[in-house]
Amino acid sequence: MDAAAPRPKENMGEPLPRVDARLKVTGQAHYPADLPIANIAYGALATSSIAKGKVTKLRLDDARAVPGLLDIVTYGDMDKVDKPKFGNSGATSIGPLHDRTIFHDGQIVALAVAETFEAAEEAARLIRAEYEEEKPTATFDSPGTATIPAAGKSPLFKEDVKAGDFDAAYADAAVKIDQRYSTPTQHHNPIELFSTTAFWEGDQLTVHEPSQNVTGWKVELARQLKIDPAKVRIVSPFIGGAFGSKGPMTPRTAIVAVAAKRLGRPVRCVTSRMQAFGTQTYRAETRHRIRIGAGRDGHITAFAHEGWEVTSRPDPYVVGGTSATGRMYDYGSVLTHVSLVQADRNTPGYMRSPPETPYVYALENAMDEMAVALGMDPVEFRRINEPKTEPIGKKPFSSRSLIRCYDEAAEAFGWAKRDPKIGAMRDGEWLVGMGCATAIYPTAVAPCAARVRLTVDGDVRLQCGSHEIGTGVRTVAGQMASERLGVSIDRISVEMGDSSLPPAPVSGGSISTASVCSAVLMACDAIRTKLYAAATAEGGPLAGSHNEELELAGGKIVAKSGASAKVEDVLKAMQVGAIEEYAEFAPKGATPDALKKLYAGTPEFHGGDQDEDSVKYAFGAEFVEVRINRHTREIRVPRIVGAFAAGRIMNTRTARSQLMGGMIWGIGQALQEATEIDRRYARYVNRDLQDYLVPVNADIKDLQVILVPEVDPAVNPAGVKGLGELGNVGTAAAVASAVYHATGKRIRDLPIRIEQLLV
Amino acid sequence: MRPFVYEQPADISAAVAIASRFTTNDDQPTRANAQFIAGGTNLADYMKLGVAEPNRLLDLNRLKESGLRQIRVTDDGIRFGALVRMGEAADHAEVKRRYPVIADSLRLAASGQIRNMASLAGNILQRTRCEYFRETSWQCNKRVPGSGCAAMEGFNRQHAVLGGSDACIATYHGDFAQALIALDAVVHAEGSRGARSIPFAKLHRQPGDTPHIETDLAADEIITAIAVPAVPWARRSLYLKIRDRESYAFALASAAVALDLDGETVREARIALGGVATVPWRAGAAEQSLQGKKLDETSAEAAADAAFAQAQPRQHNAFKIELGKRTLVRALLETRDMKA
Known part of the structure; x- marks a missing residue:
C-alpha cells in the first residue's frame, strides 16, 4: 500500500493526487513573485534598527546615488492614503510611513x-535613519509592560469562560496541581518569502501577492487607497506556505501600490527572510497557570486556566485558547482568565491553530502531571474525564471521537508495552520515554460563493476565490464537483486565488474545505436540478422518474430502473451549451447580513463554540516515543502516531499530508522552534533559518497517521470538519510527557532543549 | 548587494599576483578589497548580508593546478587539495578507513548540497555565525573593530566558553578543523612572499583585543593543500557532534577524538573540541590527563574537567561547559569501544 495514499474507510474520499501537483514539481506553478511582468521595477525595504523612539532624520543621499535608483517612498509619501486597520484583513494599525x-x-x-x-537592495541598505531612541520593553518581565484583560478585545474572544464554583471545588479536591507553563515567540517562516507585486492599468490596480484572503485584502486595500474595491484585484493562485502569516495584509502592500502609481510602472518587492520577522505577524509568547483538582478516582472537579500573552502597544491581538481548553474534559467547575501584556513589539497574529497550540500544550502537559499525581495511566485518566456535554454551556458535542482516537493510536503505538515507571525503559545508552496528548480544533464554517459550469462537451469549470495554501483545497473542491456531477477529475478545472472570482472566506481557522465544498455542493446540486428537470420532463428521456431515483455518473443521468440519458443529449435538448450556476452558501444560523459580509471581506464564522445546538470540534490523540542519550541528553523522536477523527475526509491523501505536516511541526515546537529576543533592545536575534530551527528530514523517523471514521452531518452540508490545524495541537505536550517518562524531569517551558535536561 | 569585479585567475601565481596588486600587507583577508572565493557557501552569504564587502572576487575554481582537486594517500599521510569538496573527502574510502574522525566531521557538517559546493580550504576558513556578527545593525568588534560586542550581554546561547576575550566570544563553528587540529595537520599556502607551511594549530587566532584578525594568512595568500600526517592508530577515532536537531545544525558541543590504546590503557590521546571555543580547540590538558591511564568513565570525566577548567560562561551558554564535558566523555568511551 502507498502510505501517502491511505485506503479510504467509511465516509472518506479517494486519495486523488493533487490536481496541481505536476505544475508544482515541474516549476510551472507561478507563485506571485515568480510571475514574469514586463517593465518591472524592484523595491526593497529599509527597516528600523531600534524598537522604540522616533526617526529624527532619514539620510537618503547615499541611496539616491546608487545607479539605477528610481524612487524612494518614505515619510510624507503615504499621507494621501489611509492608515492600515488592525483586524481580520489587517495585520496592524501601524502605518509605518x-x-x-x-x-x-x-x-x-x-x-x-x-x-x-x-x-x-543596495539603496535600501544605504538609507540611514537617525533616531531619538527610547528604552524599549521587550516581553514578559521587562520593565514597562502594561497588562490588560483580553476579554472583549477581539470579536473572536468575547469572554473568559467559566462554570460552577472553582474555588470551592479546588479547595475540596483530594489531589491537585498548580503549575506554570510557557511557550515562546514563533515565526511562520514559510519557504515562499513575503512579496508584493503591484501595477496600475489606468485606475485599475492589480496586486500579485501570496494571500490567504484575497477578498478581504481587496476591500481593505481599496479603503486605504481610497478607491472603489471594484478597481482592485488581488491575485494569488499559488502560495508557498502560509500558516496564517498570509492571512492579514501588512502595510507593505499599500506602500508598494503607491510606489507603482508614482512610478507608472509595475513594482515588485520581496521581503528578505530577516525583514519578515519584523514586518509580518508571529505567534505571541504565552504564559499559563493551570490548576486541576480531582478526586482519588480520577474525576476532575476543578479546572482553572489563566493565560498571559504578549502583544504590541497599539493592537490588542488575542491568542485566547481557554474556550477550547475549558471545554476539553468533564471538569465539574471551570475558571479561566486571559490577559494581554503590551510591549514594544510588532503585532502578533494567527499562526497554525493560533489559540490551541499554546493553550492545549499547557493543558495537556498539566493533564499528564495530574495523571502522575493520581498514579493513573494518562490514557485512562482522559477516559474517566470524557464528557457527555461540554462543561461551559452544557451543550452536546455534534460528534466527539476522542476515545476512539486514543484507542486506535494506542494500539498502533503499542502503549500497552510501556512500563510506567520513570526511567525504566532503556535501549543501550539511550533512555526511552513514551507520552501522549489530546489534539482538538474547533470546527467552523463560513459563507462562501462558487461558480460551476458544466458544458455540453462534459467539461467542468469551477471558480471560487479561496486559496490553495498547500492544503489541497483545489483538489478536494474538484473532487466534490466530480462526485456530484459524475465527471472525472481530469475534466474539471479549478480556479482559485483571485479576488475577481466568487468570494470565499479567509483561508484560516481550518474552514476552507468545509466552506468551499459546501458552496460547490450547492452549485452542483443546482446544475443537477436543472438537468433532472429537463430529463424527467414530459417527453424527456427519463420522463416519470423522480429526482431521488437519479444519479449522475460517467457523463450520464442514471435512474434506479437502469434507464439512462447522456448529459450531452439532455443539454442539447435544452438547447444550451452549458449550465452555469452561481451558489452562495450560508451556514445554518447565519445572520441576514452573512452574504453581504462575505462580499465585504468580513465573513462571519459559525460552528466551534458559537452555535446554539451543539459545540463542534475535531479531535485526535498523539503518542510519541523519545530517546535521550544518557550522557549528552539530546532528545530524538523515533516514533510518533496520531489518530484523528474529523467528520467526512474528502481525500485521504491530502488529509494525511495535512496531519503529518502538523505533527512534524508539533515536534519542532516541542524541541526546536523559538524566536529569540534580545531583551535589552526588544529586537529579534535569530532572524533566519540558520538559527531559527525547524525539523529537517533526519529528525522525523517513523510517523503514522490514522484516519478514524466519523460521520457528522450537523457541522455543515459537506459533513467536513477542518483538520489543517489539528495535527500540531497537543504534539508538544506528548513530547514533554515522554521526556518526563524517560528522565523524571517535567519541562514546562518550550522548547525543550538540551540544557534543561543537563541539570 | 554592492557591485563587484569578478575574475577567474588561471593559476595560483596569477591569483596571487592579482590579489597582491589589490591588497596591502596590512589588509586582513576578510576585510581586503580583493578576496578569494571557492565554494562561496560562506562568503556569498556574507556579501548578501553586507558583512563582507570585497569589491573584487577572485574565483579559484578555474585554477589549473590539478593537485588542488586531488586527495593523495601516501605513506606519509594524506594530502587534501584545497579545492576538494567536502562531500568528496567525506566519501573517500581511504579517508573513511584511515581517519574516521575526518570523514565523520565532514559528513556531519552542513547539508548534502553545501558539502557538494564547499571546498575544504574554504571550510576551515569559514567565519563565525554569531547572530550579532551576521547582521550589520548590531555592534560587533569582529565586523567593525572597536564598535563593541552586543553578544557579550545579549543572547549568547551559541557562544564560546573557551578562548574568548572581553572583545569577542564568537564561536568557531567548523567541524573539519577539529579533526585536523587533533591530528596535527599542516596547511600549505602560497602568497606573494612565497610558499610556506603552517601548523594547523597556528592557522587561527584567538580574538584577544583584535577579533577582526582571524587567521595567520595574508590577504594575498591562498591555501593550496591540507596535509595530515600518518597516524596509524587514528583508525580508532571519531567525531561526535551534539546539536539541537539531528542534521544541518552547528554543534552546541562536539569532540574529535583519536586514541592509541594498549588494551584499555591510553598510550596517546588526541582531543579537539568544537562548538565551545572561539577557534579550533585542541584540548592538551585533557590529552595529558589520560596518558598512561586506563580509559573508563572516571578517567574520561577527569579529562573532561581538565578540558574545561578555564571555561568562562556567559548568561545563556553556561550549559556548554557541562554539555562539552559530557560530549567528550561519551566520545572517549565510544572511541575506546570502536572495533579498530
Missing part, C-alpha cells in the same frame, strides 16, 4: 525602488 514613531524593531522606514533587485 504615516508616522515617524517607531513601535517595534524592524519597522518599515522606506521603500527603495530601482531598475534591478540588487540596486534596490
